[in-house]
Amino acid sequence: MTSGIRSQFWHSDGRRLSGLSTLLLLLPFFAIIAFVFVYPIGQLLWISFTEPKPTLDNYARVVTNPVYARVLLRTLWTAVLVTGLCVILGFPVAYYMSRARAAVAAFVGVCVILPLWSSVLVRTAAWSFLLQRQGLVNSGLMATGITSEPLKLLYTQSAVVVAMAHVLLPFMILPIFGALRSIPDDYMRAAAVLGAPRFRTFLEVILPLSLPGIASGSLLVFLTALGFFITPALLGSPQELMIATLVSQQIREVLDWPFASALVGVLTLFVTLLALIFSKTLRFDRLMGAQ
Amino acid sequence: MKPSIDKGSLALGTYVYAVLAFIVIPLVIVIPMSFGQNDYLEFPPKGFTLRWYAEYFSSRQWWSATSLSVEVAFLTAICASVIGTAATYAMVRGRGRLATLFQILLIGPIIVPHIALAVGLYLFFQTIGLSGTVPGFVLAHTVLALPFVVFTTTAALGKVDASLEAAAMSCGASRFSAFRLVTLPLILPNVVSGALFAFIISFDEPVVSFFLSGVRYKTLPRRMFEDIEQNLTPIIPAIATLLIVLSIVVLLGAHLMRSRTKN
Numbered sequence: 001m002t003s004g005i006r007s008q009f010w011h012s013d014g015r016r017l018s019g020l021s022t023l024l025l026l027l028p029f030f031a032i033i034a035f036v037f038v039y040p041i042g043q044l045l046w047i048s049f050t051e052p053k054p055t056l057d058n059y060a061r062v063v064t065n066p067v068y069a070r071v072l073l074r075t076l077w078t079a080v081l082v083t084g085l086c087v088i089l090g091f092p093v094a095y096y097m098s099r100a101r102a103a104v105a106a107f108v109g110v111c112v113i114l115p116l117w118s119s120v121l122v123r124t125a126a127w128s129f130l131l132q133r134q135g136l137v138n139s140g141l142m143a144t145g146i147t148s149e150p151l152k153l154l155y156t157q158s159a160v161v162v163a164m165a166h167v168l169l170p171f172m173i174l175p176i177f178g179a180l181r182s183i184p185d186d187y188m189r190a191a192a193v194l195g196a197p198r199f200r201t202f203l204e205v206i207l208p209l210s211l212p213g214i215a216s217g218s219l220l221v222f223l224t225a226l227g228f229f230i231t232p233a234l235l236g237s238p239q240e241l242m243i244a245t246l247v248s249q250q251i252r253e254v255l256d257w258p259f260a261s262a263l264v265g266v267l268t269l270f271v272t273l274l275a276l277i278f279s280k281t282l283r284f285d286r287l288m289g290a291q
Numbered sequence: 292m293k294p295s296i297d298k299g300s301l302a303l304g305t306y307v308y309a310v311l312a313f314i315v316i317p318l319v320i321v322i323p324m325s326f327g328q329n330d331y332l333e334f335p336p337k338g339f340t341l342r343w344y345a346e347y348f349s350s351r352q353w354w355s356a357t358s359l360s361v362e363v364a365f366l367t368a369i370c371a372s373v374i375g376t377a378a379t380y381a382m383v384r385g386r387g388r389l390a391t392l393f394q395i396l397l398i399g400p401i402i403v404p405h406i407a408l409a410v411g412l413y414l415f416f417q418t419i420g421l422s423g424t425v426p427g428f429v430l431a432h433t434v435l436a437l438p439f440v441v442f443t444t445t446a447a448l449g450k451v452d453a454s455l456e457a458a459a460m461s462c463g464a465s466r467f468s469a470f471r472l473v474t475l476p477l478i479l480p481n482v483v484s485g486a487l488f489a490f491i492i493s494f495d496e497p498v499v500s501f502f503l504s505g506v507r508y509k510t511l512p513r514r515m516f517e518d519i520e521q522n523l524t525p526i527i528p529a530i531a532t533l534l535i536v537l538s539i540v541v542l543l544g545a546h547l548m549r550s551r552t553k554n
Contacts, residue, residue, distance in 0.1 A: 017385045021466065025381035026389060028374045029437070033396045036430045040411030041403065089310045096307040111311045115318055117488075118538040119495035121515045122531040126317035128519060129324060129332055129528070136320065169314060198299065227404020230497050234519055244406040251410060251502075260410065268407045275402045282398075 041268065048261035058262035068246070072266070075243040078161060078232075079225035085165040086172035086221045087214060094176035094213070095206070098183075116170040124234050127163040128154055131235070159235040160242075164225055171224065172217035179213025180206070215281045223271050243267050318535060325528035332523055343529035353514065353530070360494050360511040363425060367432040367493035372486040374433065375440030376478075380470065383448045384456075397441055400434050405498040408434070413502040423505025431499045436489035443488065443549075447481035448474070484545035491541045495534070 017025070048058050062068050097108045115123065130136050131153040138150040153159055183206065191201040229244035236242065241249065243263060250260035275282060325343055327336025347353050382393055400408065412431055413422065421427035451474050459469040475482075497512040504513040511530075518527055 017381060017466070019386065019388070022381045022385035022389075025377040025385075026393070029378035029393075030396070032374060032430065032433060032437075033399070036412065036434045037396075037400055037403075037408065040415040041407055043415060044407070044411045089313070092303060093307050093310050096303060108307070108311065111315050114538065114542065115314055117491055117542050118318060119497070119512065119531075119534050121495070121497050121512050121519070122321065122534050123317060125515070125519050125523075125527050125531055126321050128523060129320065130317060132332065132523070134333060166314065166317060223402065224404075227406050229406045229409075229501075230516070234516070244404065247406055247410060248502075251413070257414070264407045264410055268403055271402060271404060275398075 041264075044261045044264050045268070047258055048265040051258040051261075058258045059266065061259060062262050062266055068263075071241050071243055071246050074157070074240060075226060078157065078164070078242060079222050081161050082164045082168060082225045083172075083218050083222045085161065086169050087218060089165065090169055090172035090217065091176055091210075091214065094173045094180055095210075097173075097177050098180035112170050112173050115166075120167055120230050123167050124163060124231050127159065127166065127231075127235060131159050154235060155237045157236060157240050160232050163231050163235050164228055167231060168221045168224060171220045175217040175220065176210060176213040179210045179216075183209045212281070215278075219274070219278050219281055223274060226271055227267055321528040321531040321535070325525060325532045327525055327528075330524070332525055332528070336525075343525045344533075347526055347529050347533075350526075353511075353526075356509050356511045356514040359425070359428075359508055363428040363432060363510065364490045364494040366425070366429045367436055368486040368490040370429060370433045371436040371440045371489040372482055375437050375485060375489075376444050376482055378437075379441050379444040379448055380474075383445065384453065397438050401438050405435070409499040409502040412499060416503060422503055423508045425508075427503055428493075428500065428510065431503060432493035432496055433489075435496060435499070436492045439488045439492065440482075440485035443481045443485035444478060447478040451477050480548040480551045484548040487541045487545045487548070491538060494537070 049055070051058075062072070093108065093112070097105045097112075100108065132138070133150045133152075133154075135153070137153060138147075141147045141151065142149070187205050187209075188201055191205050192198075196204070227244055228242065229248065232242045232245050233248065236245065243266070247260050247263045247267075250256045250263065324332060324336050326339050326341070327333065328338035328340045328342070329336075378393070382390065408431070412427075416422040416427045421430070455473050456466075456469040459473045460466065464472065495512060496510075497516060500510040500513050501516060504510055509517075515527065515530060518524065
């Protein structure tokens with residue numbers, strides 16, 4: 001009896017699943033990812049290299065045609081601007097949150113996390129209300145006398161940059177906050193005891209130690225911004241396409257699948273490459289509050 | 292270090308609250324706008340009416356889009372939490388042989404731009420007849436929601452002592468009953484909060500839905516996209532207000548669930 005229990009215990013190792021059970025439990029996950037993620041994207045990449053014949057022509061068109069090259073540059077530049085704006089806006093918030101009392105930090109945290117889980121469409125729609133000709137921003141500018149007639153704000157690249165920064169800001173604040181929170185208070189105290197003024201403590205202790213968080217947030221924002229579709233589609237000008245809106249146009253209006261596939265290929269390969277190079281920097285688990 | 296209120300921290304505080312206003316105002320502003328009486332959007336809104344809510348609830352188009360989104364989100368929450376919990380359990384309790392492959396495939400749907408997945412699925416699902424169908428939407432949204440379910444359940448499962456299961460099994464329980472009777476109750480709050488996240492991810496998902504929606508079957512985000520693109524009417528702030536309330540309810544639910552595990 002005892003030996004039976006013990007043999008069962010040892011047989012299953014008590015803790016570790018057998019190879020077969022592990023595989024069976026993982027099967028649904030691998031199946032759905034293969035069928036609904038790897039295959040469809042692989043098919044697009046295949047088309048981009050093989051249609052109409054095995055060729056790199058589709059990619060050559062993306063890079064050499066000045067219209068499309070400009071779309072690529074605009075997309076890159078927009079992502080850079082959005083990332084920069086997010087650092088400037090986000091870092092002080094993360095810093096404040098990491099040093100504030102618990103209740104204040106919780107309040108700031110709610111202000112940051114609630115938008116993260118509300119619809120991108122809601123946030124984009126809100127910006128189109130704000131930036132309309134008779135919107136709040138224009139009436140504010142006119143009331144303060146900065147401008148005498150309403151400015152064209154909607155359907156411009158600036159509208160896209162501001163709204164994208166608004167949507168992506170939580171992805172910057174949370175990783176920086178994670179890095180700042182893990183700096184022990186003792187470091188600041190030690191610097192103060194040794195006579196460092198607060199500004200120098202900030203420059204020589206806090207800033208260097210928060211760099212991993214800034215890098216992680218910047219990469220996350222930059223990579224997400226490159227593929228953004230909803231915000232440029234609704235707030236941008238049709239003359240100033242970004243790569244995702246160009247893909248949509250090529251598929252829905254021009255029906256040029258090989259070219260659209262090459263555009264998707266450029267975007268996907270670039271983003272994946274960056275993510276692989278910086279895989280240590282990206283910390284997705286931080287987004288869910290798990291450390 | 293005694294807290295001192297000097298010019299530096301005053302400036303920091305001011306700046307931080309200005310940024311918070313930038314974050315929150317665009318969301319809050321839709322609420323008063325949804326009660327405005329006029330047919331066009333203006334600020335400040337004039338009068339008070341529930342007309343736009345009534346219009347939303349009585350419109351067949353909006354209603355069919357909403358019910359499709361609810362159905363898809365509900366099924367996505369179930370699929371993602373079952374598949375995600377099974378996979379997490381295998382990774383935490385297994386021998387970790389497939390760990391690298393698992394992690395790459397898990398992060399994939401977060402890294403690869405949604406537009407790429409949307410276009411790929413648009414082509415693939417059309418050839419096999421899944422485009423614009425409930426199973427098609429559910430499959431796509433499950434892939435997008437899985438990483439978040441795995442993150443929330445991994446955190447909980449790591450804290451459950453494996454020897455509890457071993458004890459149950461040495462008393463004669465099978466691996467499955469040990470999981471069902473011992474481990475699952477302990478991680479259930481996190482599984483439920485993962486399911487809530489999956490629900491909201493699916494319900495608000497705009498890009499894949501944009502490409503997979505057919506003429507007949509449109510999800511709520513796709514209908515909203517068309518309405519924002521063509522004519523901004525105050526029905527959009529009304530729906531936006533309802534969606535914000537939904538996000539708050541879901542986040543609060545997930546938070547309460549997860550704080551139960553800690554106690």
